[in-house]
Amino acid sequence: MMERELTLGDRFKRADWLLLGLGLALSGVGLVTVHLAGVGQTPPYGWMQVRWTVIGLAACLLVLAVPYRRVVDLRYPLYGLGLLLLVLVLFVGSGKSAGRWIELAGFRLQPSEVMKLLLVVTLAGALRYEQGMDRQRRVGLPLLLTVAPVLLVMAQPDLGTAMLFPPLLLAVLYAAGARGRPLVIMGLLGLLGLLALWFVPGLLHGYQRTRFEAWLRQGDDDPVLLRSYGLHLHQSKTVVGSGPVLGNGTGEEAEEAVRLLPERHSDFAFPVFCNAFGLAGVSVLLLLYLAFLGLMLRTALRVREPSGRLLAVGATALFAVQALVNMAMTLGLLPIVGMPLPFVSYGGSSLLTSFLALGLVLNVGAERAVEFGRSDFD
Amino acid sequence: MGFRRRLLLLFLLAVGAAALIWLRVAQLQVLEAGRWRRAAERAREQTALLEPRRGAIVDAAGRALVQDEPVLQLALVPREWRSRDRLRCEACGLVHFLEPGKRRPRRCRCKAGADQLVPLGAGDLGPLEEQLGFPVGRIAAIAAERQSAIDALVAAEARRLSEEDGEDFLTEDRLELFREQKEQLPIPLLTDVPEAAVRLVELDEQGVTRGLLLRHAHRRTAGAVGGSLARVLGQSRPPESPEDLRRLQELFPEGDIDGRTLMGVAGLERRYDEVLRGRSGRERRARDDQGAFSVVVESEPPTAGRRLRLSARLEDNDLAQRALVSLPDLAAGYAPRTRPSGALVAMDAVSGEILALAELPELLPEDLGQGARRTALRVWPLCDREAAAWVPARRVPGPPLAEAERERVLAEATGFERLLLPWRLQPSVLEAMDRAPEGLDLDAWRASLSLPAGAVLSRVSQMAVEPGSTLKPFIGLAMLEAGLGLPIEGEFACSGAHGKPGCHPHGPVDFEGALCQSCNQYFAYSLRNFRTHWPAFRTRVAAFLDRLGFGHLSGSDLDGENRGRWLRAAEWGLDETPTIHPEAGQNVAIGQGEVLATPLQMVRAVAALANGGRLVTPHLGRSLEAPDGRVETLSFPSTDLGWDAGHLARVREGLRRVVYDPFGTAYKSFPWGTIPGRVHGKTGTAQVGRSFKPFNPESSGDITHQWFIGWLEREGHSPLAFAVVYHARQEKAAGLTAARTAGAFLSAWCAR
Numbered sequence A: 001m002m003e004r005e006l007t008l009g010d011r012f013k014r015a016d017w018l019l020l021g022l023g024l025a026l027s028g029v030g031l032v033t034v035h036l037a038g039v040g041q042t043p044p045y046g047w048m049q050v051r052w053t054v055i056g057l058a059a060c061l062l063v064l065a066v067p068y069r070r071v072v073d074l075r076y077p078l079y080g081l082g083l084l085l086l087v088l089v090l091f092v093g094s095g096k097s098a099g100r101w102i103e104l105a106g107f108r109l110q111p112s113e114v115m116k117l118l119l120v121v122t123l124a125g126a127l128r129y130e131q132g133m134d135r136q137r138r139v140g141l142p143l144l145l146t147v148a149p150v151l152l153v154m155a156q157p158d159l160g161t162a163m164l165f166p167p168l169l170l171a172v173l174y175a176a177g178a179r180g181r182p183l184v185i186m187g188l189l190g191l192l193g194l195l196a197l198w199f200v201p202g203l204l205h206g207y208q209r210t211r212f213e214a215w216l217r218q219g220d221d222d223p224v225l226l227r228s229y230g231l232h233l234h235q236s237k238t239v240v241g242s243g244p245v246l247g248n249g250t251g252e253e254a255e256e257a258v259r260l261l262p263e264r265h266s267d268f269a270f271p272v273f274c275n276a277f278g279l280a281g282v283s284v285l286l287l288l289y290l291a292f293l294g295l296m297l298r299t300a301l302r303v304r305e306p307s308g309r310l311l312a313v314g315a316t317a318l319f320a321v322q323a324l325v326n327m328a329m330t331l332g333l334l335p336i337v338g339m340p341l342p343f344v345s346y347g348g349s350s351l352l353t354s355f356l357a358l359g360l361v362l363n364v365g366a367e368r369a370v371e372f373g374r375s376d377f378d
Numbered sequence B: 001m002g003f004r005r006r007l008l009l010l011f012l013l014a015v016g017a018a019a020l021i022w023l024r025v026a027q028l029q030v031l032e033a034g035r036w037r038r039a040a041e042r043a044r045e046q047t048a049l050l051e052p053r054r055g056a057i058v059d060a061a062g063r064a065l066v067q068d069e070p071v072l073q074l075a076l077v078p079r080e081w082r083s084r085d086r087l088r089c090e091a092c093g094l095v096h097f098l099e100p101g102k103r104r105p106r107r108c109r110c111k112a113g114a115d116q117l118v119p120l121g122a123g124d125l126g127p128l129e130e131q132l133g134f135p136v137g138r139i140a141a142i143a144a145e146r147q148s149a150i151d152a153l154v155a156a157e158a159r160r161l162s163e164e165d166g167e168d169f170l171t172e173d174r175l176e177l178f179r180e181q182k183e184q185l186p187i188p189l190l191t192d193v194p195e196a197a198v199r200l201v202e203l204d205e206q207g208v209t210r211g212l213l214l215r216h217a218h219r220r221t222a223g224a225v226g227g228s229l230a231r232v233l234g235q236s237r238p239p240e241s242p243e244d245l246r247r248l249q250e251l252f253p254e255g256d257i258d259g260r261t262l263m264g265v266a267g268l269e270r271r272y273d274e275v276l277r278g279r280s281g282r283e284r285r286a287r288d289d290q291g292a293f294s295v296v297v298e299s300e301p302p303t304a305g306r307r308l309r310l311s312a313r314l315e316d317n318d319l320a321q322r323a324l325v326s327l328p329d330l331a332a333g334y335a336p337r338t339r340p341s342g343a344l345v346a347m348d349a350v351s352g353e354i355l356a357l358a359e360l361p362e363l364l365p366e367d368l369g370q371g372a373r374r375t376a377l378r379v380w381p382l383c384d385r386e387a388a389a390w391v392p393a394r395r396v397p398g399p400p401l402a403e404a405e406r407e408r409v410l411a412e413a414t415g416f417e418r419l420l421l422p423w424r425l426q427p428s429v430l431e432a433m434d435r436a437p438e439g440l441d442l443d444a445w446r447a448s449l450s451l452p453a454g455a456v457l458s459r460v461s462q463m464a465v466e467p468g469s470t471l472k473p474f475i476g477l478a479m480l481e482a483g484l485g486l487p488i489e490g491e492f493a494c495s496g497a498h499g500k501p502g503c504h505p506h507g508p509v510d511f512e513g514a515l516c517q518s519c520n521q522y523f524a525y526s527l528r529n530f531r532t533h534w535p536a537f538r539t540r541v542a543a544f545l546d547r548l549g550f551g552h553l554s555g556s557d558l559d560g561e562n563r564g565r566w567l568r569a570a571e572w573g574l575d576e577t578p579t580i581h582p583e584a585g586q587n588v589a590i591g592q593g594e595v596l597a598t599p600l601q602m603v604r605a606v607a608a609l610a611n612g613g614r615l616v617t618p619h620l621g622r623s624l625e626a627p628d629g630r631v632e633t634l635s636f637p638s639t640d641l642g643w644d645a646g647h648l649a650r651v652r653e654g655l656r657r658v659v660y661d662p663f664g665t666a667y668k669s670f671p672w673g674t675i676p677g678r679v680h681g682k683t684g685t686a687q688v689g690r691s692f693k694p695f696n697p698e699s700s701g702d703i704t705h706q707w708f709i710g711w712l713e714r715e716g717h718s719p720l721a722f723a724v725v726y727h728a729r730q731e732k733a734a735g736l737t738a739a740r741t742a743g744a745f746l747s748a749w750c751a752r
Helices: A008-014 A017-037 A045-065 A068-073 A075-092 A111-127 A140-154 A165-175 A180-199 A206-216 A223-241 A252-258 A269-302 A306-330 A348-366 B003-031 B033-044 B127-132 B138-164 B171-184 B195-201 B227-233 B242-251 B267-271 B273-277 B314-325 B403-412 B415-419 B427-433 B442-449 B468-481 B511-517 B525-529 B533-547 B582-589 B599-610 B645-660 B736-751
Strands: A102-104 A107-109 B045-050 B064-076 B085-089 B095-098 B117-120 B187-191 B212-222 B235-237 B263-266 B281-287 B293-300 B307-310 B342-348 B354-360 B492-494 B507-509 B621-625 B631-633 B678-687 B704-713 B720-728
Touching: A008 A045, A008 A348, A017 A045, A017 A252, A017 A269, A017 A348, A045 A348, A068 A075, A068 A111, A068 A306, A068 A348, A075 A102, A075 A111, A075 A140, A107 A348, A111 A140, A111 A165, A111 A306, A111 A348, A140 A165, A165 A180, A165 A306, A165 B003, A206 A223, A206 B171, A223 A269, A223 B003, A223 B033, A223 B171, A252 A269, A252 B033, A269 A306, A269 A348, A269 B003, A306 A348, A306 B003, B003 B033, B033 B045, B045 B293, B064 B138, B064 B227, B138 B171, B138 B187, B227 B267, B227 B314, B227 B354, B263 B267, B263 B273, B267 B273, B314 B342, B314 B354, B314 B736, B342 B599, B342 B736, B468 B511, B468 B533, B468 B582, B468 B599, B468 B645, B468 B678, B468 B704, B507 B511, B511 B645, B533 B582, B599 B645, B599 B678, B599 B704, B599 B720, B645 B678, B645 B704, B678 B736, B704 B736, B720 B736
Parallel strands: none
Antiparallel strands: A102 A107, B045 B281, B064 B187, B064 B212, B085 B095, B085 B117, B235 B263, B281 B293, B307 B621, B342 B354, B342 B720, B492 B507, B621 B631, B678 B704, B704 B720
């Protein structure tokens, strides 16, 4: 017997409001941080972040209203649309260091941000009925689905975002029950790919190679490294390290402390937060993120429908990898790549994608146990 | 593994990564907090260097010869300057520079609308140009010129990197950084920008114009200083090359230098660079609300450099200069198309202070100017410190020219150029000729380096020539000190029958008479008949002159001194077989052949005769005066040569007779009657013409060096040692012209 379709009221009633609250709390952190980072900058990033938060929240609620299975059913047209945008951006893209944005009626859309979510949806749909040993042999399609956007994003060039896709694939495959061997093989292939990037001439741009070199040689006083690439990281660490454990607050002192940091409103918002709120604030932020991720995984556990499960796991991986990589790079634990901190960094596409992902997970949570697979994922 | 456990593992991974991030933040904010706070402090503030005023150089009477004046300088920053269109406001005349990519201004500062902003053509002059006296339209051309020079430098740097280090992944970045640094170095366009023009330079709405930099600077300006002193004062300029910067960094390891710092690169400016420069001040500035470093947090004012007082007075120097140029028959003695060349130097024989210094040809810096800038040029490219190295040595490595080629070169050469032995320029001269300092006309620069007629060379300290018979007093004294029996004890009959040019029949002469009449045979040819003297001559006599400073730098503060030529111990064969033939040794004994000396070396040597056997160090700097009034008298070393008073008296008597004995070589030409004091002197004429090949087989020209050296003794005054030299064409002048010049100088000196 088919369960009746949930009404809009049912969805809102059954949504995980704590998860949404955590998302909004993270957005609040982002608003404060971007406001602080945006002092003295034009355009006024603080107010623009407010605008995008409102738009994002609206989009989130809109997604909550639409059954997520319909979205999953539309995965291939959506995926195709995402690829099309990625191809399009190669020809009409704009941006400071790489052509990553498409100007559209006064808005700037970053297709690679949207593609992250579309890939999660597509993988969730593609793997939902894969079971048991079959999954071990049938990783070809998901791999193909992942490699295509990776190559297109690398061509922009945006290596940082491209590097985000493989972990999403691994996480979804792992959650879908893939055994160790294919995962190891894919991991090794990824490693080989990285080595090829480094050693095959022409695959990496000069500045990408040098950024990596600068990361390896932190503290090196080579003036070229320091000036061209190491300086950004040095300034980031300076902003973090010069903040007291309880933070500088959001007053003039903090404004002054972060003034020299480039991209402090976007990819380098985390150092600004560290300076303003110190180690104490960082502890709270990390706990917030972990709670947020935990609740998303709880949603995955509670739901019995396989695409919903994978969707929730994929979205969790999306948030986790972005957040952890962003924070790690600003602290010198990873090379600098262009990756925003979810909900915190300024960026319309990023914020919108985050809220859409959140909306999808809320949607999954609202539609618990609507349809069963033939067996549990084992 | 169950789904739940899989998710748990994923979550634990995230927790682990979060813990790592927490630890990293703790490391930065707790363990390394001090380090990062210091880094933040440094980033928040900027330290600006405050340029000190460079110390003045004044003459003995305190008259400024060179000093710094604060000025406003307009400079071009090539990196920021891009070819721009200009708009002129028809209402107020203001010129707007349009930055590429920026919109036209909607209105002028005078509120005139956009319709009143009309484009200016490349050749049009606006009010800014009128104020500056400089066609701003030329800036684009200057920038393009600089850009191509920078391109060449970058290409050279690329080659260097490739050869030295091999290319790596940072090579492109290194080159880009190299280019950026070059392009950021401002090119001074105008110094002393008038205040009225300053308002017109501030052109855009923010009050600045990218690429044009207006800054405070100091201009080194010269007072009414004559050509000779100007030459030894040298020059100072901002560092231009990595070598310059390296030198500055060695001098100032604290790094208080920047692109505007004047550094002495030649002459006294270089020699006393450390004390003249002073110490830069520092200003710590914090950012203002706009982010600009304009809030002064702490200021340490610069310390002006110390003032260098010279021992010479400007008037006395002019007097020497006039004496050097005023002889009516001077020009007649010179080879065609060759400017008169010579030097006069006078020195306190006891202290070593140089009291007057004159040289020919005079140096007129403006003559080296280029086009319209000629009259405004204020550069002092003067005695380049490398110039001494440019003086062609008597032995230049490489095979001699073939006879035919040699004749051809000789036929084409004029005057002093024929002295360039053995008829080729050293590579360093050729290189220098292609490196005209900025603002100088290349041809004029090359001409100034065509030695020895060129004006850049200091005739006093950098031009070493054969001293001729002026060496005889020292050879004679050396023979006495060495205990050699003189040619014929008591009396020597000079027959003049050797048939050698310059050998006259003097008849019977004693030691003093030989000096008085400058008897070559006594000092040289007789050595042929006294073979037993030769070993002593090449050992003890040679060592005596070596100790007297021949072949050595005097240690003077005149920059770029030439050490001259005196055979080294090995050449004299002190240990083994000598490489010099006795006949060449005889030639040396009369001051020709393998001996070269500068007037500075000669005046130093003759001062030792005047002061009783003390070798002093000639110097032009007398004292250093700090801004707070403290005076430090400069001290230079002197050495007691330990001469026997009896031997010295015999030499002095011989030199007295040169002037006052009717047979003395200077008796007829020296105006001894007009000088209220006693003069000792010695004439000398070094014949280096082709007819003297047996004595000087490498000589090529027909030039003689006419010398007169000596000293003046007056009651109540230190002995005044002097040396005069002309490089003339007259072969048998026997130093008469030089003696007359010395007489004219001493008369004027005593009458002042």
